[in-house]
Each structure stands twice: as C-alpha cells, then as structure tokens.
Amino acid sequence: MPASPPPPTARPDLTGRADIELLVNTFYEKVRADALLGFIFNDVAGTDWSTHLPKMYAFWETMIFRAGTYTGNPLAAHARLVPLTAMGRPQFDRWLALFTATVDGLFAGEKAEHIKSAASDMANVIHAKINGVEQDRYDYSKLTPEQRARYASYKPPVVQP
Numbered sequence: 080m081p082a083s084p085p086p087p088t089a090r091p092d093l094t095g096r097a098d099i100e101l102l103v104n105t106f107y108e109k110v111r112a113d114a115l116l117g118f119i120f121n122d123v124a125g126t127d128w129s130t131h132l133p134k135m136y137a138f139w140e141t142m143i144f145r146a147g148t149y150t151g152n153p154l155a156a157h158a159r160l161v162p163l164t165a166m167g168r169p170q171f172d173r174w175l176a177l178f179t180a181t182v183d184g185l186f187a188g189e190k191a192e193h194i195k196s197a198a199s200d201m202a203n204v205i206h207a208k209i210n211g212v213e214q215d216r217y218d219y220s221k222l223t224p225e226q227r228a229r230y231a232s233y234k235p236p237v238v239q240p
C-alpha cells in the first residue's frame with residue numbers, strides 16, 4: 080500500500096520562508112523525476128537549478144507571505160516553451176497534481192489551502208494565456224469576495240508620475 084499522508088492534525092501550516100523552501104525543494108524533486116515534466120526543465124529549458132529554486136522561494140514567499148522578494152515574468156517564462164514542447168492541459172494537470180500532493184504531504188491549514196488555490200488559479204491562467212485559449216477553469220465572475228481581494232493585492236502598485 081502506498082504511504083498515505085499524515086492526518087491534518089499531525090501536519091503544521093506553512094509559517095514562513097523555511098517552510099516555503101522545504102515545499103519548493105520537495106516539489107521540484109518530484110517534478111525532475113516526472114516523465115511528463117522533468118525533461119522540460121532538464122532538456123528543453125536547460126534549467127539552472129541553483130538559480131531557479133531561489134527564484135521559486137521568492138515567488139511563493141511573495142504570493143503567500145507578501146514578502147515582495149520576487150520580480151520576474153512567469154507568463155513570458157512559459158510562453159517561450161510553447162513552440163519547443165507540449166505545454167497543454169495534461170502538463171498543467173500533472174504539475175498541479177504534484178504540487179497539491181506535495182503540499183498535502185507536508186502541511187495543513189489556512190496557508191496550505193491558500194497556496195494550493197493560488198497554484199491552481201495561476202496554472203489555469205498561465206495555461207490559457209500561453210495557449211491563447213479561453214480560461215475554461217478560471218472565471219473571474221465566479222471568484223469569492225475573499226479571492227477578489229487577494230488577487231487585487233497581487234497587482235503591482237501604481238507608480239504615480
């Protein structure tokens with residue numbers, strides 16, 4: 080029998096940078112070993128893990144704890160892969176399945192739920208935008224007030240001239 084994750088009560092919630100690093104490291108170990116996704120990083124993009132992993136710590140720390148340490152362009156990073164390899168729904172579904180399983184294996188609580196829903200929304204938006212298709216799993220009009228407030232806060236601040 081495969082090992083099941085520990086019960087929610089035995090798992091802590093994400094509390095800060097160290098937890099983000101553990102989550103990201105564990106997640107990309109799975110991604111690198113995955114038949115559908117691993118070669119995209121290792122062979123297609125030629126990813127330098129010593130720079131990609133710290134970038135992803137900053138990305139998730141900024142998304143979940145408002146750290147403000149990430150600057151980058153996630154859409155462009157994925158759009159450039161589209162002519163080179165399959166970046167369709169199967170790839171994004173696998174990415175999300177691995178991400179969700181990693182979170183659930185390590186953490187439980189409000190931040191754990193938040194990071195899974197943020198990952199799901201981002202995957203749906205990135206998939207739709209880079210492939211030029213309708214956002215079939217992401218409908219802004221169906222967001223809860225809490226989600227609207229959260230996503231509004233992700234927008235970069237308006238710089239006054």
Ligand code: HEM
Pocket residue numbers: 116119120124125126127131134135138150151152153156157160166170171174197198199201202203205
């Ligand atoms: C099919 C699924 C995905 C694949 C195959 C994929 C692959 C990649 C690759 C190859 C890179 C570039 C790494 C390098 O610098 O060499 C990258 C960057 C990145 N990915 Fe993904 N990704 C996927 C989904 C996602 C999702 C759903 C998110 C967000 C929730 C995400 C967030 C990022 C971010 C933040 C970067 C760094 C962009 C930058 O600032 O340069 N990725 N991804």
